[in-house]
Each structure stands twice: as C-alpha cells, then as structure tokens.
Amino acid sequence: MNYRNFGRTGEKISALGFGCMRFPEVEKDGARFVDQDKVDEMISCAYENGVNYFDTAPGYCNRHSEEALGRAVSSFRDKILISTKCPLDAGMGREGYRRRLESSIEQLGTDHVDFYHFWGINRGSFDDIILKEDLLSEAAKAKEEGLIRHISFSFHDHPSAIKYIVDTAEERGVKLESMLCQYNLLDRSNEEMIQYVNEEKGLGTVAMGPVGGGRLAAPTDLYAKLTGKPSIATYELAFKFVLGNPNLNCALSGMQTLDMVQKNVKVASDSTAFSEEEWEQLGKAMEEIKKFSELYCTGCRYCQPCTMDIDIPRIFEMYTYYNVYGLKDHAKNMWRDYVRRGGKTFDDCVGCGACEGKCPQHLEIIKNLEMVCKTLAED
Ligand code: SF4
Ligand code: SF4
Structure with missing residues (x-):
C-alpha cells in the first residue's frame, strides 16, 4: 500500500480509503440489512492490505453503516x-452537534472519531448553520475533550466557496484539518482548491467519486486512447489520475464486493502507478483529444452569461464526454441531472447571438447547441 502525509495533520493515510456507503445487504422479513459477514471479510481484507482510512456517515446503508463498520474494525480500532x-x-x-457526535461514537462502538466532518456543506450552510449556530466552537470543544481528533468538512458547492470556508474558519480561530470533495478525471473543477488547501493550508485531502461515482467503472479503451499505451481497466485509469495529483492524499472508493477491494488494493499498492508525470500526461492527453472534436469548447466561459441563462460550456462539456471520450451513459446522466435541476436548454434560446461574438473558438454556438441538446435528449 502507498501512504501519504495527510496534509499537516501528522497522520499517514493510505492512498486508498474505504468508503462505507455501499456495503452489501441481505433481505430479512422484507427489510434490508447490512450483510455483516461480508462486511467483516471486505474490511479485514482492506486492513490486512494496508488500508487505514475508513469513511462512513450516519445515513449510509439505511443508517447501519457506522454500526457495521464499528463491528468490523473492533479488533484493530486503534490501528x-x-x-x-x-x-x-x-x-x-x-447541542444538536454534540448529540450527533455522541450518537456516531456510540454506533461505532468507539470512544472517539478521528476525522469528524461537517457533512456536505456549501457556502450557505457554512454561514447560516455552522457560523450562526457557533458549531465551530462546539467542534473545538469536542476536540479538546478528545472526542474528535481532527475537524473536517465534506463539500458540495462551487469551488470558490472552499477558500472562503477554510479561511473564515481560521479567522474564527478554528483550523479545519481535512477536506473531502468530488474529484475525478471527468470532474476536475476542485483541482485548484485542492492545491490551495493542501499546499498552502496544510489540510489533508480526500477525493470522493474517484471513479466518477461508478460511471467510469465500465472498462473502455480510454487509457489507450489517451496515452497510446496498452489499454487498462478504466477503474485503474481513474485511480491513476486521482492519485497522480500530488496534492491529493487519498482516493475514497465505495467498495461493494471483495473482488472490488482486491482490485483497488492492487492499484493503490503499485508504487509505479501514480507518477506526477503520468498524471500531467493524462490531463494533457484528455485536452488534446478534445481538440479533435468537431466541437472544441475550451470551457473558457467567455460566452457567459447567456441572455437566457443557458449554461453553454456545461452542455458542450457533456457532449465531449458523449462524443470524444465515448462515455455516452455518463453524458446522458449529466444531461438528465442538469434538466432535472431546471437547467436551461436550446428550447430556451431566443437566438439573440450575444454568445457567438464572444467565443474565441469562433464556434457556431446556436447551431451546435441545437444539435447537442437534441443528441443528449434522445433515448
Ligand atoms: S443566442 Fe441563445 S445561447 Fe446565445 S446568448 Fe442568446 S439565448 Fe443564449
Ligand atoms: S466562449 Fe466558446 S469556447 Fe468558451 S466556453 Fe463558450 S462556447 Fe466554449
């Protein structure tokens, strides 16, 4: 297993982290429960192969994940x-913060949590709940009492909010020590902030969704296409990319089977797998391949804002996944998600032309927007 310094927390973390949100389940009397025998087997295998970071949450696996994890690690909890x-x-x-912390500690059957996260925060919840209700002070108090070893946060918002959150907490006298955020080959939007918090602020960094939330899990020839080298499984490519980033300390994978654990452990133990050079090469190759697309949008966003609020670069990005990388299902999922959240499409375009004059690539945006939206909306 490869280990990294976990920011400046003083901990060494395994390159592979065990995400406990997809434990195998069994059905009993019409209800679903975690299959503890299988969980024990998977967790032991991971531990014996060097995985030392296990990430759970109260709501995972119908609220049974913490308890199942606690049982599975009871004989090596302190390791x-x-x-x-x-x-x-x-x-x-x-009081609510404290109650939730105590409940997690009880479920886990332990006496402390090593990394306790403010869960899935954004700028709004940071301001309106964490700051307003003084939860930072409560977290600091729990740390002083030894119930928490490190104060952390997981994040879902525009990347710019990360700097605000980390800096503001620090100004209030509480150091956030690790960050869990989305990061993978398909979604690099947090990359700059990962570098900021890790390099400048010393936070440990963990990527969730290193294999694109499972969407990248199917084998494709993407690696061969990107590097000209023999093809590898796409989960391996995904790990190579995430762990090649020198500012990223750990890739979390929500493992469901023993086979998955064994495969991931193998990749995370290969010392040649994650060179920074290969990481840069993959990133560049991804960009190069895009250039051969008949629709080469760099994502510069000069065309924004659109008169009708259509997120043109986002839609063109989906088409890149669809057309250039061959990840059609992923692109269509993104499209459905975008529409479900009320994202504007070609149907809303009024043809004003305000976007086209601003595009450095001289793209015929209106014509392409129509073609892309039609393609992605097809069943
Ligand atoms: S032409 Fe359509 S896409 Fe372009 S700015 Fe106008 S409304 Fe937006
Ligand atoms: S200006 Fe052109 S290249 Fe830049 S994001 Fe908009 S469509 Fe893409």
Whole structure:
C-alpha cells in the first residue's frame, strides 16, 4: 500500500480509503440489512492490505453503516483512522452537534472519531448553520475533550466557496484539518482548491467519486486512447489520475464486493502507478483529444452569461464526454441531472447571438447547441 502525509495533520493515510456507503445487504422479513459477514471479510481484507482510512456517515446503508463498520474494525480500532460526518440542520445548535457526535461514537462502538466532518456543506450552510449556530466552537470543544481528533468538512458547492470556508474558519480561530470533495478525471473543477488547501493550508485531502461515482467503472479503451499505451481497466485509469495529483492524499472508493477491494488494493499498492508525470500526461492527453472534436469548447466561459441563462460550456462539456471520450451513459446522466435541476436548454434560446461574438473558438454556438441538446435528449 502507498501512504501519504495527510496534509499537516501528522497522520499517514493510505492512498486508498474505504468508503462505507455501499456495503452489501441481505433481505430479512422484507427489510434490508447490512450483510455483516461480508462486511467483516471486505474490511479485514482492506486492513490486512494496508488500508487505514475508513469513511462512513450516519445515513449510509439505511443508517447501519457506522454500526457495521464499528463491528468490523473492533479488533484493530486503534490501528486505523475512522471518519464520519455530522448532518447539518438549521436550528440544531451546539447541542444538536454534540448529540450527533455522541450518537456516531456510540454506533461505532468507539470512544472517539478521528476525522469528524461537517457533512456536505456549501457556502450557505457554512454561514447560516455552522457560523450562526457557533458549531465551530462546539467542534473545538469536542476536540479538546478528545472526542474528535481532527475537524473536517465534506463539500458540495462551487469551488470558490472552499477558500472562503477554510479561511473564515481560521479567522474564527478554528483550523479545519481535512477536506473531502468530488474529484475525478471527468470532474476536475476542485483541482485548484485542492492545491490551495493542501499546499498552502496544510489540510489533508480526500477525493470522493474517484471513479466518477461508478460511471467510469465500465472498462473502455480510454487509457489507450489517451496515452497510446496498452489499454487498462478504466477503474485503474481513474485511480491513476486521482492519485497522480500530488496534492491529493487519498482516493475514497465505495467498495461493494471483495473482488472490488482486491482490485483497488492492487492499484493503490503499485508504487509505479501514480507518477506526477503520468498524471500531467493524462490531463494533457484528455485536452488534446478534445481538440479533435468537431466541437472544441475550451470551457473558457467567455460566452457567459447567456441572455437566457443557458449554461453553454456545461452542455458542450457533456457532449465531449458523449462524443470524444465515448462515455455516452455518463453524458446522458449529466444531461438528465442538469434538466432535472431546471437547467436551461436550446428550447430556451431566443437566438439573440450575444454568445457567438464572444467565443474565441469562433464556434457556431446556436447551431451546435441545437444539435447537442437534441443528441443528449434522445433515448
Ligand atoms: S443566442 Fe441563445 S445561447 Fe446565445 S446568448 Fe442568446 S439565448 Fe443564449
Ligand atoms: S466562449 Fe466558446 S469556447 Fe468558451 S466556453 Fe463558450 S462556447 Fe466554449
């Protein structure tokens, strides 16, 4: 197993982290439960092969994940790092934070949590709940009492909010020590902030969704296409990319089977797998390949804002996945998600032309937008 310094927390973390959100389940009397025997087997295998970071949350696996993890690691609890999360609700107050922490500790059958996250925060919840309800002070108090070893956060928002959150907490006298965020070959939007928090602020960094939330899990010839080298499994490519980033300390994978554990452990133990050079090469290759697309959008966003609020670069990006990387299902999922969230499409375009004059690639945006939206919406 490869290990990295986990930011400046003083911990060494395994390159592969075990995400405990997809434990195998069994059905009993019409209800679903975690299959503890299988979980024990998977967790032991990971531990014996050097995985030392296990990430859970109160809501995972019908609220059984923390308990199942606690049982599975009970004989080697002090040799590993347990990460779990505090769900945030307006009005929960400092007492609510404390109650949730104590409940997690009890479920896990331990006496402390190594990394306790403010769960899935954005700028709004940071301001309106964490700051307003003084949860940072409660977290600091719990740390002083030894219930938490490190204060962490997991993140879902525009990358610019990361700097605001980390810097503001620091100004209030509380150092956030690790960050869990989305990062993979298909979604590099947090890359700059990962570098900022890790290099400048010393936070440990963990990527969730290193294989694109499972969407990249199917084998394709992407690696061969990107590097000209023999093809490898796409999950391997995904790990290579994430762990090649020198500012990223750990890739979390939500493993469901023993086979998955064994495969991931093998990749994360290969010392030749994650050179920074290969990481840069993959990133460049990804860009190069895009250039051969008949629709080469660099994502510069000069065409924004569109008169009708259509996110043109986002839609063109989906087409790149569809057309250039051959990840058709992934592109269509992105499209469905975009539309479900109320994203504007070609149907809303009024043909004003304000976008086309601003595009450095001189793309015929209106014509392409029509073609792309039609393609992605097809069943
Ligand atoms: S032409 Fe359509 S896509 Fe371009 S700015 Fe106008 S409304 Fe937006
Ligand atoms: S200006 Fe052109 S290249 Fe830049 S994001 Fe818009 S469509 Fe893409």
